[in-house]
Structure formats: structure tokens, C-alpha cells
Amino acid sequence: xxxxxxxxLSEQEIQxxxxxxxxxxxxxxxxxxxxxxxxxxxxVIKDKFEEGKQVCLAxxxxxxxxxxxxSFAELQDSSGRIQLYFNRDEICPGExxxxxxxxxxxxxxxxxxxxxxxxxxxxxxxxxxxxxQEFTLLSKSLKPLPLPKTDAEGRIHDAFTDPxxxxxxxxxxxxxxxxxxxxxxxxxxxxxxxxxxxxxxxYMEVETPVLQSIPGGAAARxxxxxxxxxxxxxxxxxxxxxxxKRLIVGGFDGVYEFSKNFRNEGMDRTHNPEFxxxxxxxxxxxxxxxxxxxxxxxxxCAVEVNGSPESTFGExxxxxxxxxxxxxxxxxxxxxxxxxxxxxxxxxLFNAAKGMGIAVDNTMGKGKLIDEIFGEKCEGNYIQPTFIxxxxxxxxxxxxxxxxxxxxxxxxxxxxxxxxxxxxxxxLNDPIDQRERFEEQVRLAEKxxxxxxxxxxxxxxxxxxxxxxxxxxxxxGMDRLIMYLxxxxxxxxxxxxxxMRPEVHTVKIELSDNEKVIFDIIQKEKSMDLNALKxxxxxxxxxxxxxxxxxxxxxxxKVAKINEELIVDLV
RNA sequence: GAUUCCGUAGCUCAGCUGGUAGAGCAAUACACUUUUAAUGUAUGGGCCCUGGGUUCGAAUCCCAGCGGGAUCACCA
Numbered sequence: 122x123x124x125x126x127x128x129x130l131s132e133q134e135i136q137x138x139x140x141x142x143x144x145x146x147x148x149x150x151x152x153x154x155x156x157x158x159x160x161x162x163x164x165v166i167k168d169k170f171e172e173g174k175q176v177c178l179a180x181x182x183x184x185x186x187x188x189x190x191x192s193f194a195e196l197q198d199s200s201g202r203i204q205l206y207f208n209r210d211e212i213c214p215g216e217x218x219x220x221x222x223x224x225x226x227x228x229x230x231x232x233x234x235x236x237x238x239x240x241x242x243x244x245x246x247x248x249x250x251x252x253x254q255e256f257t258l259l260s261k262s263l264k265p266l267p268l269p270k271t272d273a274e275g276r277i278h279d280a281f282t283d284p285x286x287x288x289x290x291x292x293x294x295x296x297x298x299x300x301x302x303x304x305x306x307x308x309x310x311x312x313x314x315x316x317x318x319x320x321x322x323x324y325m326e327v328e329t330p331v332l333q334s335i336p337g338g339a340a341a342r343x344x345x346x347x348x349x350x351x352x353x354x355x356x357x358x359x360x361x362x363x364x365x366k367r368l369i370v371g372g373f374d375g376v377y378e379f380s381k382n383f384r385n386e387g388m389d390r391t392h393n394p395e396f397x398x399x400x401x402x403x404x405x406x407x408x409x410x411x412x413x414x415x416x417x418x419x420x421x422c423a424v425e426v427n428g429s430p431e432s433t434f435g436e437x438x439x440x441x442x443x444x445x446x447x448x449x450x451x452x453x454x455x456x457x458x459x460x461x462x463x464x465x466x467x468x469x470l471f472n473a474a475k476g477m478g479i480a481v482d483n484t485m486g487k488g489k490l491i492d493e494i495f496g497e498k499c500e501g502n503y504i505q506p507t508f509i510x511x512x513x514x515x516x517x518x519x520x521x522x523x524x525x526x527x528x529x530x531x532x533x534x535x536x537x538x539x540x541x542x543x544x545x546x547x548x549l550n551d552p553i554d555q556r557e558r559f560e561e562q563v564r565l566a567e568k569x570x571x572x573x574x575x576x577x578x579x580x581x582x583x584x585x586x587x588x589x590x591x592x593x594x595x596x597x598g599m600d601r602l603i604m605y606l607x608x609x610x611x612x613x614x615x616x617x618x619x620x621m622r623p624e625v626h627t628v629k630i631e632l633s634d635n636e637k638v639i640f641d642i643i644q645k646e647k648s649m650d651l652n653a654l655k656x657x658x659x660x661x662x663x664x665x666x667x668x669x670x671x672x673x674x675x676x677x678x679k680v681a682k683i684n685e686e687l688i689v690d691l692v
Numbered sequence: 693g694a695u696u697c698c699g700u701a702g703c704u705c706a707g708c709u710g711g712u713a714g715a716g717c718a719a720u721a722c723a724c725u726u727u728u729a730a731u732g733u734a735u736g737g738g739c740c741c742u743g744g745g746u747u748c749g750a751a752u753c754c755c756a757g758c759g760g761g762a763u764c765a766c767c768a
Contacts, residue, residue: 129739132701132702132719132736133719133737136720184728186728186731188726188731189723189725190724190725191727193726193727193728195728204728206726206727210725244726244728245726264702265702265703265719266702266703267718268703268717268718269704269717272729273728273729276729278716278729279703279705279717280704282704284760284761285699285759286760297703340768341767341768386766386767387693387766389766390763391767392766488768492768512768621759621760622758622760624759
């Protein structure tokens, strides 16, 4: 559906345009340029009520209750809503009552931005309100908002709920659904809290390239683009890890970045093609230190966002209060399956997984098999924040080998509600080992493992050769974290503008009768010789000329000259 | 990608086994000087997602498409 075309204005849209014109005729500019001297905000003056206090505020008029010579309206600004009281003889003290009778009562529509000056008072019924002495139209709204109504018990009626329209028209969603705005305020609070925590610890926020010639740091299908001047392919980053590590090589102690990453993969309730990860790298630390840092960080963030370390997600109450339980992957698999992966061969793991009813195939190595068992049997059980540690080496090409066991890595993931929200390593800084791991990934990719990385970033290896201090790194899926902190099971609810299929605008075009005749023929044939079409249409030379030009102009057909013959094609 | 549900007025939704389209809110007009889902009276507003098919007749039944939701699969 679309309302983009001027041909299809609804009745209400036409009425609003007429009001707009009337206002102009009365000398009222519906889109004035001058600033409006706002001094107050709706909820602030409601919370700190002072009888008779002069106020000046601005916002959208969201409801109007006319009672003849007096009226009530509601003003919604960025802070919330407040009731306005309009009295005819105070708005219009003289003989001329136009401002009240015409402008306020007739020509203003719900959704219009107005500015009001007046004083605070309480109505008979006890509602704190602004007694308006003067109002100004600040901006006219030409399209009716999908406005719900709220009753005395606070129940919302006819709420604007259609997810498609809410996501496509987030601006309208934000105006009429205050709880939606709340989600995004919390989202920003989360980012602020995290920044503050890192900055207080002395770490530095940095920016690294979004356009990369080698998309490294993760295994995912990248978006490709092209740089014209250099005439080279470029990729949108899938991760920023390798660039942050280069900065650690360069001598920064701690660097972090909120990284918009892009992955050209499927979309669903928890995946959007562009999403935000936070990555931080801190030198001279290991993953044990990072676990302690992470739990303090998340407790801090939860408190800043929700005022409490506890957060509700669906049927669960998640407690982000540190410390979190730590379980090795080996122990976790023992806990939930009774099977001990320690020291087992690939064949034994293969058979064990098969015995658990897990779909296995021959391309799977040890690491992949263990990961499948964990993903299938264990992962979903961790509701409260839990660190799962010591992942198999094969799955972690950027992570340092475990100090006690060469088959494992010093890696942890933080599980919340059965999903990964953070991932951290003692970072691999041995350039020779790193090169071998990359080469192993390329072999796996060639074998058909589409999760393995296919590119080797030789510049990154060069930087490691100069020497990277022992470093621990942490990555957090910001979208997923804010989903948990705002009780939203869908990523679309925590992104202002989630990816959608583009809207199709079927433009309705009025064709003349003659144009229709031609169009009907060409629509069947798709493409035909111009003279044959002219004959079939049976129009006079002049009628033909006007009609075919009309169709070409409306971009419905195209006339092309091929080998001295004129061909008409359907567009 | 698979399965399934949905698409009707600005919004939220009815519309039965096919018979010329309905409500509430919103809108327009009138009345009303402290209402608050204000109220009362009257009025207007629809490519019923698109395209085919069946039928004397389709919002309704069938097929295809488009868009969206949910579940599953995939996603270090």
C-alpha cells in the first residue's frame, strides 16, 4: 500500500491540505521559521507542579475536546503529555474570536505542532494542566497519525500494532507508542553506560575501517562493493577484530569500538544484515581477568539501564549481578549428556554425537562435533548469565591455545537465556601459529566448511610479527544484549530501522481511451513492431502520435530503433 | 529455504455455507465555559494487496504472485 502519490490522497489528507491553505489565506504561516522559546517540558512541570507558574512549551497536539467556549487538548513533547485548557475569551480577549473559533477549533488537526504560553493550574477533576493564554502553530501535520486511545484504567484501544507498518514508519510508531521510544532510550543508555565503564577504566574509543579489502575477524558472507577510483573490490566489515589488534600492536593499552558489522546472510528474529558489536582489547590481560571484567561491566550496564541488576525476559528473570557461574565446555557436556569429551578421538566423538541424535556428517572435525553437541544439548539450558570456557581449538582460529591443554583454547562465551551474548579470548599473538591457523581455515573452507574463513590477511600477520603483547579481547552483541535488557524477543524491536524488503509503489496512472487501446495490445505482446502496433490499434495518425507519446512519457512503453526498424517494448 | 497464519476506511477490527461493504475511534457540520476513551445529533469516507480462474454473480471459493508475522532450518 502506498500513499506517496498525490493522486491517492485520502479524504482526511485532503481536508488537512485545505486547512493548510485556509491558514495561509489568513496570514498564518503553517511552517514558520522563527525559533519558539520553549522553557518547559510536559512531565517536568507536571511532576514539580507550581500553581500559577508561567510556562512555555511546544509539541504535538494529540487530542482535542471541544466544549463550546472552552476546550481541552493534550500536548505531547519529548518528555510526555500534559493537558491544555483553552478558554475562548482568554485566547481572544477582543471582539475577534477567529483564533479560537476558526484556527484552534477548526484548522488545527491532531498531530500539529503548536507552542503554548500560559500558567499552571489544576482542573476541577484534579488534572494538572496548562491554562493557555497564547498559542502558535509551529508545524502543520498533513497526514493523520495512527492514534490509539487510552481509557481511564490506562488500557490502550486500537493501538498501532501492525509490525510491518510500525517498522516501515518508525517515525509514526515512535510518536504514538511511548513504550517503543522507551526501548530506544534504554538502548542509548546502554551504550553510554558501557562507554563510561571503559573510559573510567582508562581505555580508548577508536574507529577502524568499515570498508575493508579483506573481510576478516569472523567467518561470514560479506557485502561486496567496489571502489571506482582505485578500481578494486571492497567489502563491508563483518568484524573489526583484526584492526583493533593492530592498534594493540601499535602500543595502545586498551582500545574499544562499537562496530556496525554487515553480514550477507539470512534474516530472522535475531539476525539483521547490519548489527552492532562492541569489541574491546586490553593488553597484558588474559581471559580469566576478562571474565571478571565482563561480569562487572554487565552488572553496571544493567543497573544503569533498568535501575536494577535484574531484568525480565519472557518468563525468565535474569540477574546480571556479578559473579557469574563458570563452566568448562567439557564439564557442561558431562552435565547434560553424561559424556566426557576429554581425550576422545574424532571417531569416538562422531559416534557419541550420532548416538545423541545429532545430525552429523564426515566433513565435521573434532571441534565442530563438540560444538554441535554443546549447541544441541547444553547451550539452551543456561538461563542465568554463565561463562562457558575452554572451547576446542578448531573452532577458534584467533584464540590462544589453552595453557594446560593444546586441544583447547583460552576462550569463553557468556550465555544468557540459552544464547551467546559475549565472546572473549586470550588473544593469539604467536604470528607463526596464527599463520598456520589461517591456512587451516582455508583448507577447511576448501573442504566445504562454509563456516571457515577463506581469506588470509597478510598485513595482520605482519603486524603480529612485530609483536603483540599478551592481550585479552571481548566482543558483545549489543543488539542481543539490549533485547535482554528490554524484554524484546525480536531484534527488529531494538533497531530503529530494521531491514525490510523495499516497498513497491504501484503508481496508479490514468490512461486515455486511446492510450488504453495501445497499452492493452502491447501488454499482451510485450514487444512488437511499431507499424504493426499502429495498424492494430486502428487510430488516426494524430491520435496515434499523441497516445504513443503519452505512454512513452509515463514510462509504460519504450520505442527502440533496431536495424532501421522501430520496435515498441513494454517497460 | 520449508511450513503456517495474515492482508477490508486514517487506525483497530467484523463481514457465516458466494448476492451491490459494516462497527468503534479518527474526520466533517452543529450544540455545549473545567472535560479527560468528554457528550449529543447529523454527514462523508473503500482498486476489500495484485493478477488470473470458477460462477449469472467473488471481499468471500481455487491458483499464482507481492508484502508481513510466527515456527523450523541456516548463522564460530
